[in-house]
Amino acid sequence: MFVNDLLGLPTEFITTTPLIHMLTNQSVAEEIVKKFGDDVFDFEEPFGMLTFTTTREQIIPLLEYLKSHPQFNINFLTDITAIHYPDALGQEFCVVYHTHSFINNFRIRIKVYLPDADVHIPTAVGLWASANWMERETFDLFGIIFDGHPNLKRILNMEEMDYHPMRKEYPLEDPTRQDKIDALFGR
Amino acid sequence: MTFTIDVAFIIKAIIILLIFGITLLVAMYSTYGERKVAAFMQDRIGPNRAGPFGLLQPLADAVKMFFKEDFIPAQSSKWLFILGPCLSMLTALMTSAVIPFGDSIKYEAAPGKVWDVPVQAIDVNIGILYVFGVVSLGVYGIMVGGWASNNKFSLLGAIRAASQNISYEISMGLAIIAILMMTGSLSIRHIVEQQHGGNWNIFYQPLGFIIFITCAFAECNRTPFDLPECETELIGGYHTEYSSMKLGFYLFAEYINMFVSSAMISSLYFGGYNYPGMDWVQAQLIGSLGEIAGHNVATLIGFLVFFGKSLFFVFFYMWVRWTLPRFRYDQLMNLGWKGLIPLAIVNIVLTGGAILFLKPLVMSFLK
Amino acid sequence: MTETSVAPQNNADLAKGDQVQYVNELTTLNLGPTHPATHGIFQNILTMDGEKIVAGEQTVGYIHRAFEKIAERRPFYQITTLTDRMNYCSSPINNFGWHMTVEKLLSIEVPKRAQYIRVILMELARIADHIICNGILGVDTGAFTGFLYVYEKREEIYEIYEEICGARLTTNMGRVGGMERDLNSTAINKINEFLKSFPPVLKEFERLFNRNRIFMDRTIGVGGISAERAMSYGFTGPNLRAAGVDYDVRVMSPYSSYEDFEFDIPVGQHGDTYDRFMVRNEEMWQSLRIIEQAMKNLPEGPYYADAPEFYLPPKQEVYRNMEALIYHFKIVMGEIDAPIGEVYHAVEGGNGELGFYLISDGGRTPYRLHFRRPCFIYYQAYPEMCVGSTISDAIVTMSSLNVIAGELDA
């Protein structure tokens, strides 16, 4: 007995497509530039996803704009994370927001670069409840401080930890491991 | 004549010892049975390494528990902590005293003088009330132990047990009242005797039976009413902090309770040691073995029948446990207060009506 | 407000969490980290009024293993072993999700057969995942037996894996560019057998639970969340669908030929535990449908892409062919240059949108690899979902969310 029989479903092939209103990267980008002007720059399309950079002053208004825009309807926060570029002077940290519009099935990636000396960025908790832990994780691993976050403390690591482990300068390994011979074949 | 009295006394003593022994043994092997039944229902084999078919498993558990470190939590009330399991065990064992396990054993002391010793530890004329009283005390063991453990989860378990037992006792009592109205006696032996042959109460009291068995499940803290000890919520419930044989007592008491309530169910609703065609069997036996031996063998058969019925209900307990999900606390209370109690009252009214109107009608019809 | 904090009364405190604190009449109950219902490790500190929960806070990170940091030190092909251990209930999905991400970066077109095999294995993994979740929900409501019935079928899924890769749980069965092995005839037979033997068992499981009033009472209206809140909390997967939003990555942005298959997206009404249970159950049926279609239409052809610089050459070639030997060394040493770029790829994991955000600087390892772990994101909604209910509800809610600690804590 196969499943289709059990469910009483027709076995013939029916193609279904999502109900998608097409948005193109081009049109969205133009609209955003129209609204935010010079505060959004570095537009790219790596593997089809619209990517651009903004400033930390504009990030929350930008997200809010995208969320409330009647056509874009980018109402889902997929992810917040950060990247550490120790060599890029004045742009050591990059906070990356992935957002998604379910209705249009359209994703946007927004980046904000922060200097090492001043890793502050406003929180997005007011827009999405899910930002809470994502920002806490980013704080925990990178030390990015999200201003206005209700509960910005470590989430994955122990409270007592005194560094932010995902920064490139910190080692991965547990210093107490004894059963390993290092310096083997370029490890 | 002192001699004959002594023999009767000895028979009685043996019966009493036997009854307690059997209760303990059944409880002990219920643990094994539970594991095997669970395993079989889950397509597993279950314990089979300790002795043939794992039959020594309960012994292994018992010995292990005796030699386990006995732990009494700091800052808990030491004496109450010990009292808890003892109370549980005591009340569980006390109940089995009034259950009629069989008809009676006849003994010819002197020619023409036959002693008739009932197979029951003690026949009190308020048997049901006695059982009820002891059962209602059973919760103290859990409450005291749970409280003395000084642990949040234990206390929650104890409190759940207390409120659950009180609530379900009421509907249990009301369900029994319907039986009492039919039989007009509080003595369990009397009730059993009235169900002679296949004239079992279950045919007159199906609703009462369902209420009673539900309440029995609740009183024994068995699934779906095992809230006081549910593993996934309260870890071990009231016995979270118990180790070694004190834990063993709690677990043991649960199984004794199960057996005793099974025996109660079969006595009250399934005719105890009565079975259809028992008169014929007895007549045949007396015919072939003689008056006294025949009667005794018939008693033995009755005892086995009773035992079979009780064990079936023990099995039923396990069967249900490994099938059903458990209630939530408030649902349990709702079921008890809003479901079972009104139903039990309806049952009483129906029974009363039947006795008043239906019975004379049927009687006159039969005449 | 007088707050009397009582010092730990005995050493049972930390583990079983019976630290008692009295704030007026509210008590704090510490569920976890080793509470049996947490299935894995996280802690919920619940503030209770009697048996009613008035507030909750979770502590996670009890098995934080630093996946993302390790990933920065391992060549691409070794990261498979990490993804295996992320959502260990459905490791093939993680596995192939990662490989698809890398393939996207490297612009490798995977042959159709490999894509179909991946679909089959991913759907098997989804079934395995949902078996655990729904079975455990049964266990947590007190019915252990149904769990073992379906778990036995999970063992059959393991047997299929064993045939393909030799491991049961942490399969490591995909490779960049395709599959490590093709489906052999035994595996195909086993899959067909599974397609036949699973439906009756699942039906039986449903009959044990679906319409049992005790179970329904325990789950209906418990731990509900509205679609709006669920979206705000970043829910995806079955938990979001239970709230009525039919978002499914397989349909919205099809990968690995999912557009070839016909299946429904089950949705619930109120996002409560019963909805989640039913949605997962129905997803198992839909997965079976997908597997059935994939098995029927399984194309012939190679099971890996023609990408010699990324897919290990056959062993015999390594002996005979110098070029193959060089590639072999280069691949194992991780000296193949990946293009510079950043890529986000999402798959429908057992718990929702499992995203891989990969930034490559052209080196042997990812410059940065971030996992969008659905558990981590939606578990933060847990206090909101269980406030106002009892501790029993909280536990049922927790198991129906299917929080996998490995995925949660990275």
Place this chain on the structure above:
Amino acid sequence: MQLTNRSKQVSNKQMTFAERIYLPAIATGLGITIKHFFQKKVTIQYPEVKKNLGPVFRGRHVLKRDDQGRERCTACGLCAVACPAEAISMVAAERQKGEENLYREEKYAAVYEINMLRCIFCGLCEEACPKQAIYLRHDEFVPVFTERDQVIWGKDLLAENMNNRYLRKAWTKEEAREQDIKGIDAKPRTQL
């Protein structure tokens, strides 16, 4: 919110009267469990009965020798590099004159150690080995340990025992596939 036309409502929360009074559902449940009570049990009695672990199970490591008993390993170190757990360590040495019957290649592993507790049995070492020298046996586990100092296995435990050789039907995945396609039921053999 409906995004596609594929959605299907699956959750029905209305209870009928029969469902309301508990008993029919309970009876159904009891029926299912009692059916299983009398069914055949699926349990494998493990220490006595052993289940087939599959053709490619990744168990205990073995360092293959060729048919003359020479070690195949050439200490190239690829396995150690490929090991995600960094459990393999080795010391390479040059083959001396007169050792041709011991080592196949001119370089060999004088020390070859695997930390069995670190190893995650992912099979990447087997895949990485260009000499087909290391294999994860499909028929044997690594035994359990009771002492911490037993866990690093050297060549004495890893190298193949010539008196009790490791047999396998197919030594590479390509070979296995070929056998499968052609439907050959190959005999287990010692060598590649």
Place this chain on the structure above:
Amino acid sequence: MNFSNLFANLTPSTSIFYALSFLTILCGLMVVLAKNPIHSVLYLIATFFCLSGHYILLNAQFLAAVNIIVYAGAIMVLFLFVIMFLNLKKEDEESKTNLVKIAAMIVGGTLFLIFVAVLRKAQLGTYNPYSFDSQIGMVESLGEILYSDYLLPFELVSILFLVAMVGAVMLGRREAGDRHF
């Protein structure tokens, strides 16, 4: 009075009576004296048991059983329940003010006086062994009297209970918005 004589002349039931009485008084005292309220409740339960023993000695088995079921089995469980919930053990005993102490003295003293006065005047009931009906405490006779001679009071009491129950239900009704309990 010669105590040794007293002990020598004890019949089994009188010795049980004395032992039980001693236990009853002891437990009763411990109820008052125990520091921990939980212990008090447990002593109270023990007291009820001893009283039930007295009932049995008087051949009033029904009363004995009902005493245990109702008092020891239900009411005291609720007492214990409440005390456990309140967890009084944790709180230090509050020091009583002098006013409370004086009030307690007065109330206790008055009660004591009343008892003395009543007992002084009272005549101990005697029974005639020839007309004594040993079945008087049994269920049947109890039921007969209850449902014939004392039917009206019995029904009135039932109505009182009904009223009390309805009142309790009304008081314990959940507030709107409360999902559980």
Place this chain on the structure above:
Amino acid sequence: MTTDVKIVEAPDGYQGSGFFATSFDKVVGLARSHSLWPLPFATSCCGIEFMSTMAARYDLARFGSERPSFSPRQADMLLVAGTIAKKMAPVLKQVYLQMAEPRWVIAIGACASSGGIFDTYSVLQGIDRVIPVDVYVPGCPPRPEQILEGILQVRELTHNESLRRRNSSEYQALLASYNIQ
């Protein structure tokens, strides 16, 4: 780990406390080995494999070990299955401390035994850094067969363990080296 305490042989070989102790030891050891109640401390992947071990196909219950005691007090063996992060280590130690003697510990899988592939700042490199371990089961995760092997090994240890081992100075020294007691 299995420091068998040698018991001084009685001169005649069959009398004195030694004789009784050893045969008694055997009985108790036998009983213990058939009734090892596990405490699954399952954190990750190995926990799922432990579930398989408990499930129908491998059925741990055959050895009398099917009653998982989630309360450490009642458990005999602690099955640590899965990664133990440094954040978790104190909890693990607590659980171990709460277990009643005699207790055994199995480290299931590479992570619990040595950290496995997670040689990272946040993972404890083997639980034997915080608690004494009796049996290590290799594998990531080990197959149920291997977990059963581990449990069989514990049964072996249990069976042969002297009743006095837990009081011996060696055992105390072992515990002391972990800062226990």
